[in-house]
Amino acid sequence: MLKRLFNSPRTGRLGTALLLAASISAGSLIAPQAAQAEGQLRIAEQFGVVYLLLNVARDQHLIEKHGKQAGIDIKVDWTQLSGGSAVNDALLSGAVDIAGAGVGPLLTIWDRTQGRQNVKAVASLGNFPYYLVSNNPNVKSIADFSEKDRIAVPAVSVSVQSRYLQLASARLWGDKDYARLDKYTINLPHPDASNAIKTGGTEVTAHFSNPPFQEQELETDGVHVVLNSYDLLGPNSPTLLFATEKFREENPKTYQAFIDALVEASDYIQRDKAGAADTYLRVTQSKADREQLIKIISNPQFEFTITPKNTYPLAEFLYRVGAIKHKPASWKDYFFQDAKLLQGS
Structure with a gap:
């Protein structure tokens, strides 16, 4: 994989x-x-x-x-x-x-x-704005992630993408569950994660990245935005x-x-x-x-x-x-x- x-x-x-x-x-x-x-x-x-x-x-x-x-x-x-x-x-x-x-x-x-x-x-x-995108058609929001998914981020629990995901989780499930999705995240450099999302066939079904990788991924059929960081915090x-x-x-x-x-x-x-x-x-x-x-x-x-x-x-x-x-x-x-x-x- x-x-x-x-x-x-x-x-x-x-x-x-x-x-x-x-x-x-x-x-x-x-x-x-x-x-x-x-x-x-x-x-x-x-x-x-x-x-x-x-x-x-x-x-x-x-x-x-x-x-x-x-x-x-x-x-x-x-x-x-x-x-x-x-x-x-x-x-x-x-x-x-x-x-x-x-x-x-x-x-x-x-x-x-x-x-x-x-x-x-x-x-x-x-x-x-940073986008969390997925090539899994069943993932419409962060609530849809399951054991079948892996979310690529630059640094698990530390990167700003991981922190955005934790903030979104806290708003959905409460502060006590802010790290609920951490178990699905993995470390992967943006170029490699972007390639995994565009080509499919690996356990990576989502990628929280930055420009231009997110825009390039969205040109691939079936890849869609799950979370926009501007929706969490506004322009930042x-x-x-x-x-x-x-x-x-x-x-x-x-x-x-x-x-x-x-x-x-x-x-x-x-x-x-x-x-x-x-x-x-x-x-x-x-x-x-x-x-x-x-x-x-x-x-x-x-x-x-x-x-x-x-x-x-x-x-x-x-x-x-x-x-x-x-x-x-x-x-x-x-x-x-x-x-x-x-x-x-």
């Missing part, structure tokens, strides 16, 4: 990313590294259009550009992983300086590092960038150059959707259809911005059900407070 998704010959960045994620998840096998000096930046990203701000910044060398304007040369290293757990492990082991993952993994690591590494969010990557920022307090304080010029690069990338995407689509194809080496990708990026429900939106309701929920021990007073508790983020939520 699922074994053939992983045992087939794989080459390129996905195979490397999976090997790196596995090694980082081992934790004890990797000795913590010292924080990088000013002028060096290591960034961990994942899969999907939600990382377009990073794709543009990388393609146009915007971090390096703003570093030069601040009087420093910045060397940027990029790593692609899958799942918030692997990303969190990479950050805490010292393997990366900036981590890209969902608000769920951010709240987990923020909660667990208080008084130590003090991890907080640096910026949002934008506002996007599902994916964030975060870092340790130590990195931010010891690398102020590098940190600021990174923020300025994201702002410039956001402005570019708003001006040139076609150019942004070409950037995504070029950087990720995706085989996605260009016209479809432009349509996805142009979705009026999408907003590529660093300002977080509507993240706090999920934080309140995770505290209420005991998934995190510390209750943030507001979104500002788990975000570094920089001038460009003051209007967040």
Whole structure:
């Protein structure tokens, strides 16, 4: 079943990313590294259009550009992983300086590092609806999932997709049953899960993902939306960038150059959707259809911005059900407070 998704010959960045994620998840096998000096930046990203701000910044060398304007040369290293757990492990082991993952993994690591590494969010990557889709005709709502189904998510119980599913479960069955569907979820990178949904024939009958995978899956006959994250929380920022307090304080010029690069990338995407689509194809080496990708990026429900939106309701929920021990007073508790983020939520 699922074994053939992983045992087939794989080459390129996905195979490397999976090997790196596995090694980082081992934790004890990797000795913590010292924080990088000013002028060096290591960034961990994942899969999907939600990382377009990073794709543009990388393609146009915007971090390096703003570093030069601040009087420093910045060397940027990029790593692609899958799942918030692997990303969190990479950050805490010292393997990366900036981590890209969902608000769920951010709240987990923020909660667990208080008084130590003090991890907080640096910026949002934008506002996007995430869809839970299924190729099982009997699954019309989350109440229809059974032992016959497996729901692919980037990281079981930790990823923002898992947290969305838990929130939906709590609303349907009550807080005490918020984890009712966790037993049906499995870890699977978005590209592999998307292929499983489109081709069928595996135990994966549902996938909670992000753009462009969800839109591509919905083009397959029989694949339909079971849950839309916007129906849960309204427009919100599902994916964030975060870092340790130590990195931010010891690398102020590098940190600021990174923020300025994201702002410039956001402005570019708003001006040139076609150019942004070409950037995504070029950087990720995706085989996605260009016209479809432009349509996805142009979705009026999408907003590529660093300002977080509507993240706090999920934080309140995770505290209420005991998934995190510390209750943030507001979104500002788990975000570094920089001038460009003051209007967040």
